[in-house]
Amino acid sequence: MAGLLGGTLAACSSNTGQTVPSPTTESHPPVGPVPTGLARFYGQSMTWAECAPYATSDDAQSAFRRSDIQCARLTVPLDYDKPGGQTITLGVLRHKASEPDDRVGSLVVNPGGPGASGMVAAAGLIDQVKNNDLGKRFDLVGFDPRGIGASEPQIRCLTDSERDADRADDSETDGTPAGIAKQETQEKDFAAKCAQRTKLGDDMLEHVGTRDAAKDLDVLRSVLGDEKLTYLGYSYGTLLGSTYAEDFPRNVRALVLDGAVDPTQDPEDSLVAQGQGFGVAFGEFAKWCAAQQDCALGTNPAAATKAFQDLTRPLIDFPVPVGDGRKLSYEDATTGAIQALYQQNLWEYLNTGLNELRNQRGATLEKLADIYNERGPDGRYDTTQDAFTAIRCVDDPRVTDPKAILDAQQKYEQVAPFLDDGRPASSARDACAFWPVPNTMTPHEPQVEGLPKTLTISTTNDPATPYQAGVNLAKALKGALLTFEGTQHTAFLQGNACVDKAGIAYLVDGTAPADGTRCAGS
Known part of the structure; x- marks a missing residue:
């Protein structure tokens, strides 16, 4: 069963009534460290325009009707070992901070799956954050990881x-x-x-994994103009977040990881x-x-x-x-x-x-x-x-x-x-x-020297990502653990005031909840 998929957030179909903005192109030099040979990707221009043309599903069509969002395409290497070779594109959605004078940066969201649309998820969170500091002080950003949704080429298997x-x-x-x-x-x-x-066949399938997606996330960080990444990952999105933390620990500002995947578990134990x-x-x-x-x-x-x-x-x-x-x-x-x-x-x-x-x-x-x-x-x-x-x-290992x-x-x-x-x-x-191509990862405890304090949220009776996985991930990242007492998959920005208060405080000013903090469900 594709159990982690249930972490996908429902899209919001409201429309603010605002006029759709004209396309705008943003350009600046690379921000933060740039790996060798990747400067043209880290410093690329982005043209932001209306989102409707990016919809590839019913959920996306509904979510992208909003007029207070912008979408663009990010170009990345198919193979990071061959930055001069084939390129692919990722769909990116943004909702700008409502109080730009107090803007902290971008909050990049991944809803899980793997395979779920970060663009749809971000659009679905707008009304939940618009009246708190996340909506006021962060650009809310969602991207469709390589092979998914609006990203091209798209993974396709069955009719x-x-x-x-x-x-x-x-x-x-x-x-x-x-x-x-x-x-x-x-x-x-x-x-x-x-x-x-799938277009590009085996070459594409070989490079759709989390290792490559984490590298894409760092390109996106730079192109958005953020020296360090602020990230919210749900479910499988916690694996993407912990992989990024291992590959780029000093590029992290804050990570909220909700509904954790234990990176040390093999497929059978998982x-x-x-x-x-x-x-x-x-x-x-x-x-x-x-x-x-x-x-x-x-x-x-x-x-x-x-x-x-x-x-x-x-x-x-x-x-x-x-x-x-x-x-x-x-x-x-x-x-x-x-x-x-x-x-x-x-x-x-x-x-x-x-x-x-x-x-x-x-x-x-x-x-x-x-x-x-x-x-x-x-x-x-x-x-x-x-x-x-x-x-x-x-x-995963075969x-x-x-x-x-x-x-x-x-x-x-x-x-x-x-x-x-x-x-x-x-x-x-x-x-x-x-599978026609080899796997690129093995279960292990992330090595995260230089990583700032992270926040893992784990739910006591989470059906898809059991509580202990969150305990283990928080320990591996040497970060804080927030326990939510409930029976559901993931908890942040889903109506629990205790969880939301702790998560927002951490994302805004880096204040993590004290060890042993627990939030009761309704």
Whole structure:
């Protein structure tokens, strides 16, 4: 599951009524240290204009209707070892500080994924920061990392119809030799299509990982005119932030890392840790549900796992029609549940969907799964899931040992038993095992000598990035840890006054919360 995707922030579609500004070109010499051979990138001009032409998805079209934002293209090397070679471009969005006389600099945002649009995320945060010091004193900036959204070329693997077919196919529940062979054939085909359908092919896929994205972030820092980076990363965005901190520790002004990815975990341990997070969140949902008059899982939280399994497992053999020729598969039902577990305000929809399933209807669960997979009402998909896999395959070591895969899958089902399909676990290798280019990172503790104080925010019952990962990251970066007591994925700028006050104070003046600071949820 592309579990970290749920950290993506919803876009805001409001329009301020202001006149769209005319294009303006900004130019200045490189700011801060410039790596050898990269001066033309660090000192490039940027032409800022309206954002509508940058929209590549329904969410982006809605978010970019605002008239108080500007967008531009940033040019970076495809391969930083060959700065004179092929170049690519990144989409960048900016909302200027409302009190420029007191401006601190730029606040660069990444919402996670990997594969989510930073441009859409930044547009969605404007109304949440406009009345506090972040909106008043910072230019709010979001960029689409290489291969994503408005950046060119875009990672592309599956067509819309192929994605629909993939979601309807529950062959991943088949752990027999024939089932494993079928799954691995599909994974090989996916990897091949990514190379075939992404412009620049293997060359592009080789350079879409976090190591290259961190270098892009430093180019952006200079082009924005900031000697040091101020950064807010959610979910996978914490990995991008910690990677930047390791590569450019002395170029950091402030980092807020919310919903941490533990950079020391290998793919198997990360899968199991995430499963444990979703298992805990499901338990919290079950308690909440049992107190509702119409709980689809009954009034006993201890029996909720079996009740969920009894509702969803039959879908493997008997998917439920949901209209337009589509059917709710077991994969989509569980994906819909996972999507709902990211935020408590979706629990009511999950209960509704499970009650519908009792009556052989699946519209709500299918809609939740569509949200997770970023499928629009017109049947078109954003490329987030394609990018998620491509980036993960370049970042993570390949897992090819069937025994290790089987062991991780079995542990995952043990810590998240509501997702146990009742059939033998599969040892099938995923697309990364067949990826056409090598990975560029290995799990390790970041080396960050010279890094100023950072702030990691970790939520006690975060389903996608478990609490301990935040503890570990804060320790690795020798930074501050802020604990949020709640059941959701990420917390900053999401309505909790305690978390917001601490995060804003840190970003504005560098004041980190005291060790052991905790914020209670509602």
